[in-house]
Amino acid sequence: MNKFPVKSHNHNLITMMLFCLAALFAPTSYANADNTASPVGINIRDLRYWGTEIPTVDFFKRAGNGENGLWLTQCKWIQGVNCWNTHEQAQLDLDQDGWPRSLPTADASAQYRFVSTILAMSTDTLHPGKYPAGRWTVLYDGEGSLSYGWDAVRNAAASTQGSDVFDIATPHSGFFISIIATDPNQTGNYLRNIRVIPPGGTCNRDPFSFAADVSDCPDSYRAFTETYQTEPFYPLFLNDLRPFSAIRYVRFTDVINDQTIHWQDRPKLSNISWGYSSTLKAGGAPIEVALDIANSLDASPWLEIPARADDDYVSQFAQLAKARLTTTRPIYLEYYNEAWNSNYPYGVNGDWIKQQGIARWPTSSASDFTKQINWFGMRSKEICAIWKREFADQPGRVRCVMGAQAANSWVADQALSCPLHAAEAGGTACDTVAGIDAIAIAPYIGGHVANPVLQNQIESSWFTQPDEGLSKLFEEITQGGVLTPPTNQANMAMPSLPVIKSWVTANKSVADRHNVALVAYEGGNELGAARSNDAYQIKLNALTNQANRDLRMGEAYTTMLDDWKAAGGDLFMVFESTAAYSMNGNSSLLEWQGQPASQSPKYAAVTDFISINPCWWDGCEALPVxxxxxxxxxxxxxxxxxxxxxxxxxxxxxxxxxxxxxxxxxxxxxxxxxxxxxxxxxxxxxxxxxxxxxxxxxxxxxxxVASDFAVTSLSLIPAAPSANGIFKVRVTIKNQGKVSANGGQLTVWANQPNVQACSAKGGKSITVGTLRPGTQKILTVTDLSADKAGHKRLRVFIDSACALSESNEINNQLVKAYTVR
Structure with a gap:
């Protein structure tokens, strides 16, 4: 059975690392009018030090050693030793998060003396160094020493304890960071929680607005060092994804290689790495990060369930999504990815699914592959039921997607019918009856071009042309028939635009019979998946790279999307966002983060299609958040x-x-x-x-406010009393409140410099009576005794018993200095 299309991925550079993040940013949905009615979503890349996509501001999230690990164990030059990596990772003294607690002493038997990890590396010779030049900040906890290599030069003058600085003058090769000493005082305060923040920031508190420096927006600039915790995603990353209504994370969360069974074993925010796994069970970014990207873009998350996840994992995943998502967009839910694909690495989990089917229906005469697809359909049904139960109060929020094979519509029909399961007691079909909402296929053009069996035809009829086959290539992918399958592979798939149009039509017929929608989980071109690294494939890869930068490729994408719409397909998830072209593929819309659309015919064509084709299926337009x-x-x-x-x-x-x-x-x-x-x-x-x-x-x-009595003035009669004589005081009081009230007692002390408490003794009191709002009264207190000659302080206190509740209690006392003769 034909398993086309087959995608090739690079598995020699599985990387990434770091960072214990105790409290992640609060998930927030931002207003994003650009994708409100977009009919197109996109697949994003994984976090890798060699990637040109920059999802996170903190570059340490992408760290790796280039050899399926995090730390390089390194030494200074030793005869006969590979000091770049002594491969002594098993001897590292790591804490529970993976930070080195100590390094070998000078007399240790180990060869390594320090550790390093790579944060950026250019693999694209045509466009090297796609990361910012300027002053970078390294924040860290603990004590020790860091150094930097390749493009990065430490700026000692600008560095302080807990905050190192390095400069990159011209980005070209990449850069790495080394821990050359840690916990020098042996107190347990080793270097950890390293964050590497690039130059730049944002303007106007807009997470989509990239500013190279403060001169871009002097009045509203905020540096990344201020915002990386609350706005952790790189603004150019968000801006490039802004037109797309849905984000798929199959590579970002590495679901293809994920063998996790239990929820507690999933990648976590506290992991030192968000892209590299130290086990074979779970790698990739944490689910929380995927959900927060959807929130930041106000986009639908397209989420995948790992092949081996148990029901508790599925249920807790749903609960997390429900609690964390702030976007109100639909959730697309898919079980695994390409369960039908037997090629590595898909086939590792695909074979596990097959074994489940064989174990469940051991006596059935159906083929092992049929049992595999039936079990896949049944498990998709079960997972869908769990999620829709968790979202029972939000009907229609979860859209369950059944993955299928574009070139073979039998897979969709068999998975949706799941006849082996339907024949069981209590079994049903696995289509709309079971809550499945859509089947998903991947329409790719050109995946056959790199097949070695076509080498003779391409060398003889393409490479001999003045343009070395560029026009022939476009004729092949847009019309077909330029290349022919070998006689011994007459059924070989040759996916030109007309061919994939027929595949879409066939799968749409299956979808209609089962009363579900047709969506595309991926789509684009697969021209660059080289099958080897020989001179022919290198030359062919250069040709396909050139084709992907040609305006005719944009036209091909427009035709593909137009045909998809005409066939009645719904959401189309283009593959993929941003990556440098290489021998492993050139499907990405952009080659580096922030590449202008004018330099990428594919990105321009897709975003132009979005702008003139508002989504066309019922309920597709996003409700305002x-x-x-x-x-x-x-x-x-x-x-x-x-x-x-x-x-x-x-x-x-x-x-x-x-x-x-x-x-x-x-x-x-x-x-x-x-x-x-x-x-x-x-x-x-x-x-x-x-x-x-x-x-x-x-x-x-x-x-x-009951009242607000105030003493506004007072005077003595006479103004300077005689020693041991008698005098009187004239006091003006006012009700400054808004209601009538009784002022209670007015108390006068002939000589009292200190503020008096309520009901203080020693003064002479008279009754005030009731005052209307805004009125005043003049009261006279007589028979006050002057003491011996000297300077005195007369104090008057209205409402001296504090019987009233007033809006202002500090204007009830007034003091006046006077002299006794």
């Missing part, structure tokens, strides 16, 4: 908003679009005063402005 603002009002007053909605009083909750700036104003009722806000990071008083990037709860407190 909104968040609820809830105001709680305590006391007498009203809270209103500058945007229509809040008038609390009566309307105290409102939904606002993501990113909206809402200003709340508190207005006290007569007889009340506004005492302050709580929640929402509001200031204590004044207006409160909220950025609606999440649900917000704010309280406004008003306090009833």
């Amino acid at each position: 909104t968040y609820k603002l809830t105001v709680t009002k305590l006391g007498g007053g009203t809270v209103t908003s500058n945007l229509a909605g809040i008038n609390c009083g009566s309307d105290c909750t409102e939904e606002y679009a993501s990113g909206a700036l809402v200003t709340l104003t508190a207005s006290p009722d007569s007889g009340s005063t506004f005492t302050g806000w709580s929640g929402g990071n509001c200031p204590k008083t004044g207006n409160c402005t909220l950025s609606m990037t999440a649900a917000q709860d704010v309280s406004a407190t008003f306090k009833a």
Whole structure:
């Protein structure tokens, strides 16, 4: 049975590393109008030091040693020893997260003396050094010494404890970091939690807005060193993905190689590496990071369940997605990836699926492959049921996808029918009856061109042309018939545009019979998957690289998407985002992060298609992301908003679009005063402005004002009393409050410099009586005794028993200096 198409991936450079992140950024959905009605999604790459896609600001997330590990064990020159990597990783003294706690002493038997890891390496000779030039910051915990190599030069003058600095003048080869000493005082304070932050930042608090330096936006610039924890994704990465309505993570989370069974064994945020696994069970980025990328782009996440995951894993994955996702987009859910594909590495987990099918139906006369596809269909059905049960309160949120094979529509029909399972007691078909919403195929053009069996034809009829076969190549992929299969492989797939159009039509017929949609989990071209590294394949790869940079390739992509739409297909997930062209492939839309669309015919064609083809299937257009603002009002007053909605009083909750700036104003009722806000990071008083990037709860407190009595003036009669004589005091008081009230007692002390407490003794008191709001009264206190001659301080206290609740308690006392003659 033909298993075409087959994709080739590089498995010699599995990398990546680091970083114990105790509390990840709060997931937030940002307003993204560019993908609201986009009919196209995209597959993103994995985190690798040699990758030209830059998902995270922190470059240590992509660290690796180039040999399926993290640390290089290194030494200075020793005769006969490979000091670049002595391969003594088993002797490393690592903590539970993978940080070296110690290094060998000078007299140790080990050959290595320090460790290193690579953070960037250029593999593209045409476009080397696609990472920023300038001043980089290395943040770390602990004590020790770091050094840097290749393009990176340490800046000792700018470095301080806990913050190293290195400069890259001209990006070209790459750079690595070395731990050359750690925990020098042997206190256990070894180097750890290393973060490597590039130069640059963002403007206007916009995570999509890249700024090379402060000169790009002097008034709103924020450096990456300030924002990497709360805005961890590189702005050019987000911006390149902005037009796409869905993000697929098959490579980012490395589901193809993932053999995890139990939830607790999955990659975690606390792992030292987000791309490399020290076991054969689980590698790739943590699920949380995938979900947060979807939140940041307000895009649908296309999530894959590892082949061997048990039901608890599936259920906890669903619970995490439900709790963490802030985007309201649909979730596309797929079990594994290409279960039908027997080629490495797909076939490792694919064979495990086959064994499950053989064990379940041991007496069936069906072929092993048929049992494999039936078990795959059954397991897809079970996983779908678990997720839809977890999302029962959000009907339609989860779209369950059954992966199929573009070139062989039998796979889709067999998986959806799953007749071996349907014949069991209690069994059913695995299609829409079981909750499956779509079948997914991968329409690729040109995957046959690199097949060695066509070498003679290409060398004789293509390489001899003036353009060395470029026009012939485009004729082959757009029309077909230029190349012919060998006589002993008459059924060899030759996927030109007309051929894949027929495959789409056949799979759409299967989808219609089962009442499910047809989507594309991948699609594009597979011209560059070289089968060897000989001179012929190198020359052919150069030709296909040239073709992928040709305007005619953009035209081919447009035709492919037009044909897909005409056939009635729904979401199309193009493969893939950003990667340098190499012998391992040249399918990516962009060759480096931030490459202008004018230099990439494929990216330009796909984004142009998006702009003129709003999605066409029912319910496809994204609903605006909104968040609820809830105001709680305590006391007498009203809270209103500058945007229509809040008038609390009566309307105290409102939904606002993501990113909206809402200003709340508190207005006290007569007889009340506004005492302050709580929640929402509001200031204590004044207006409160909220950025609606999440649900917000704010309280406004008003306090009833009974009165506000104040002593406004006082005078002595006579102004300078005689020693041991009698004098009187004339006092003016005012009710500055908003309601009538009785002022209680007015107390006067002939000589009292200190502020008096409530009901203080020793003075002479008279009754004040009731005053209306805004009125004043003049009272006279007589028969006060002057002491001996000298300087004195007269104190007057209104409401001296503190019987009233006042809005201002500090204006009730007044003091006046006078002299006794």
